[in-house]
Amino acid sequence: xxxxxxxxxxxxxxxxxxxxxxxxxxxCGLTGIIWLHRKMQDAFFLVVxxxxxxxxxxxxxxxxxxAEPRFGTAILEEGDLAGLADANDELDREVGRLLxxxxxxxxxxxxxxxxxxxxxxxxxxxxxxxxxxxxxxxxVLNYSGSxxxxxxxxxxxxxxxxxxxxxxxxxARELLLVGALPDVVEDQAVDLLTKMGIGPIxxxxxxxxxEAPGVGANTVFACLQPFLGDTAAALERxxxxxxxxxFPFGEEGTTLWLxxxxxxxxxxxxxxxxxxAAPRARARTAIANASAALRGKTIFFMPDSQLExxxxxxxxxxxxxxAIEIGQPYIHKGLVGPDLDLIPAGPVISEGQDVDKQLDxxxxxxxxxxxxxxxxxxxxxAEGLTTKWAIELVFTPVHFYDQAGDLAGLxxxxxxxxxxxxxxxA
Ligand code: SF4
Numbered sequence: 518x519x520x521x522x523x524x525x526x527x528x529x530x531x532x533x534x535x536x537x538x539x540x541x542x543x544x545c546g547l548t549g550i551i552w553l554h555r556k557m558q559d560a561f562f563l564v565v566x567x568x569x570x571x572x573x574x575x576x577x578x579x580x581x582x583x584a585e586p587r588f589g590t591a592i593l594e595e596g597d598l599a600g601l602a603d604a605n606d607e608l609d610r611e612v613g614r615l616l617x618x619x620x621x622x623x624x625x626x627x628x629x630x631x632x633x634x635x636x637x638x639x640x641x642x643x644x645x646x647x648x649x650x651x652x653x654x655x656x657v658l659n660y661s662g663s664x665x666x667x668x669x670x671x672x673x674x675x676x677x678x679x680x681x682x683x684x685x686x687x688x689a690r691e692l693l694l695v696g697a698l699p700d701v702v703e704d705q706a707v708d709l710l711t712k713m714g715i716g717p718i719x720x721x722x723x724x725x726x727x728e729a730p731g732v733g734a735n736t737v738f739a740c741l742q743p744f745l746g747d748t749a750a751a752l753e754r755x756x757x758x759x760x761x762x763x764f765p766f767g768e769e770g771t772t773l774w775l776x777x778x779x780x781x782x783x784x785x786x787x788x789x790x791x792x793x794a795a796p797r798a799r800a801r802t803a804i805a806n807a808s809a810a811l812r813g814k815t816i817f818f819m820p821d822s823q824l825e826x827x828x829x830x831x832x833x834x835x836x837x838x839x840a841i842e843i844g845q846p847y848i849h850k851g852l853v854g855p856d857l858d859l860i861p862a863g864p865v866i867s868e869g870q871d872v873d874k875q876l877d878x879x880x881x882x883x884x885x886x887x888x889x890x891x892x893x894x895x896x897x898x899a900e901g902l903t904t905k906w907a908i909e910l911v912f913t914p915v916h917f918y919d920q921a922g923d924l925a926g927l928x929x930x931x932x933x934x935x936x937x938x939x940x941x942x943a
Contacts, residue, residue, distance in 0.1 A: 522773065523834075525861035529826075532857075532866045534848060539871025543821055543846065543890055544573075544908065545664030546672030547628065551577050552911065553676055554587040556697040559623040559725050562588040563615065564662065565608065565640060566630030587622075589615070593632050604638055605646075612647055616655055623654070623726040626676060629661035656683065656726065668846040670744040670823045670911060673697060677721055680729070681751035684721075687731025692778065693757065694720045695748055696741030702914045706741070706765070709775060709917075712792045715782045721748075732757050739778055741765070741916065743856075744823035746849040763855045766824075767831035767921050768800035773855070796918035803922025804835055810929040810936065812837035814885035817878075820844035820870050821890045821907035826853040828888075828910070830860050836925050840864035841882045844875065886932055903935040 547570055550562045564570050571590035591611045593604060608627075616622060625647070627640045640659040647657040660675035661667070667675075677695065692715060694706060707718050719730030721738075730736075734756035740749060743764050753759065762777035763770045772793060779789050816838045818825040825845045832838040842865040850857065857866075867875070872893070879887055879897065887897055887904045894904040905928055915924040 522769075522859075524859070527862035528858050529843070529860040529862055529864065529866055530850075530854060530857040532862055532864075535865055535867040537867060537869045537871040537874065539869075539874070541668075541820075541846075541870045541872060543664075543870075544669035545631070546662035546667045546669060546675060547573055547630065547664075548577055548669040548908070549662065549672030549676060550574060550588045550628065553673060553697055553722070556700075557624065557722050557724065557726075558587075559621060560587060560626060561615065561619065561622045561624070562626045562628050563612065564588070564590040564628045564630055565593065565604075565633045565638060566590055566628075567593055567632045570630045570632070593636070593638075604636070605643060608638075608643055609647065609650070612651075612657070616651055620654075623656070625651075625655055625657045626679070627657065627659040628672075628676075629659065629663055631663045631665050634661065634663050634665060658683070668744075668821065668823065669908070670742070671747075671846075673742070674745050674747045677745065678747040678751045680722065681732065681748060681755060684729055684755070685731045687733045688735055689717070689731065689733075690735040690737075691730070692716070692718045692782070693730055693732065693736050693738040693752070694718060694741055695738050695745055695752070697722055698741055698916055699914045702916050702920065705917050705919055709792055709796070710778060713775075713779055713782070713784045713788055715778065715784065737781055739774065740852060742824070743827050743849075743852050746847075746852055749852065759851075761851070761855055763830060763859060764824075764827035764853075765916050766827050766924060767835045768797055768804060768918060769835055769859075770827060770831055770856075771800070771917050771921065772797060793918075800918040800921040804925050807922045807925035807929055808836035810933045811886075811925065813839070814932060815839045815841050815882070816928075817841045817882060817884040817887045818843045818845070819875060819879070819887065819889040819893060819907075820846040820867065821888070822910055823847075824907070824910055825888070826860075826866075827856045829864070830856040831924065832928060833860055835921075836928070838886075838928075841884050842867055842875075842878060844868070844870065846870070885935075886928060888928075903931050905931055 644657045644659040658679045660679040662672040732755045736757035739760045762774045765771040765774040829840045829843040844867040848868045914920045
């Protein structure tokens with residue numbers, strides 16, 4: 518098959534990485550609960566944290582909580598924080614009350630926070646103890662969503678990684694898709710792969726604990742998100758093998774991601790072409806329409822969502838943008854290497870953050886668009902810079918062919934708005 522991948526002569530794979538450690542401006546890993554609880558329908562996320570953590574969850578979840586929610590906060594009071602009360606007894610009571618009221622809960626995640634880490638509450642031991650108390654109806658797992666040294670998408674990675682050791686063993690040759698996507702987008706991916714004759718296809722996380730995928734030496738997996746490094750490592754420890762590919766953003770990323778899986782399963786070129794030709798053409802048209810305002814514009818990514826490198830690949834190669842700096846909270850070349858291979862050398866590649874130094878670079882470059890967290894967007898807008906909130910990218914369906922135009926649109930809207938304001942002011 519003709520595989521027209523236009524490879525640059527020098528790529529960002531070889532660009533020396535500017536590593537920075539300093540003050541950071543990012544949300545914490547509790548944020549992931551907002552999309553994970555929708556996906557895992559018999560799970561409950563119990564944050565062991567402070568009132569601040571409860572407020573973050575409430576405001577991030579917004580108006581969604583009409584029915585019984587699938588997340589909550591066990592508040593550590595001042596006495597717990599001072600070590601005056603036995604937080605473990607209180608946690609056991611809280612979990613007992615919750616599970617007796619909610620027999621629908623089959624998986625309970627104890628989610629650590631900054632306060633629980635500061636007082637060194639051992640949630641791994643608590644999870645083991647509570648699993649024994651509530652088996653076989655409920656499995657209790659734990660992970661950290663703390664904002665100390667983590668970014669907001671790492672909450673999903675930590676959650677999925679905590680599930681891997683307890684997945685059943687299987688010797689079946691299966692494809693495992695890893696990452697929590699909106700159901701409609703996940704269905705599109707499964708449909709395309711199934712039409713190529715690839716299967717059985719399993720997904721982590723599954724909708725219900727009874728549908729949890731098996732894992733073993735014959736499992737091959739493909740990550741759907743570039744922030745799943747710990748989960749990938751946990752799956753490899755169970756013998757599974759990762760299929761490496763650019764991430765499925767845009768027409769090119771989606772095609773290369775599908776092609777890598779198709780190659781693994783021996784799909785011939787004619788079948789691949791027959792399944793992908795129409796959605797590819799639709800995606801190209803949608804991107805061309807949505808990206809007109811982006812062509813020739815410059816973009817600066819501050820490190821936030823961990824999606825920065827794959828998105829820079831999409832925006833530079835498919836939307837005609839020029840990247841000035843691509844910052845990511847941490848760079849796992851085992852995951853984003855194939856995307857780096859496609860970005861022509863030129864932009865600064867930075868890992869971590871020293872926010873004041875990075876803001877100086879933004880101000881010096883005055884990019885047409887800066888992708889950053891909420892806390893930085895308003896001050897930059899006040900300085901006349903155009904911004905895009907990184908967090909929107911994880912709350913909006915952006916993967917695969919049918920969302921490729923919407924993905925370009927997310928970036929072109931603020932640029933178009935700014936262009937219009939300039940016209941009106943002229
Ligand atoms: Fe704040 Fe830490 Fe709680 Fe997140 S986990 S809301 S950063 S206190």
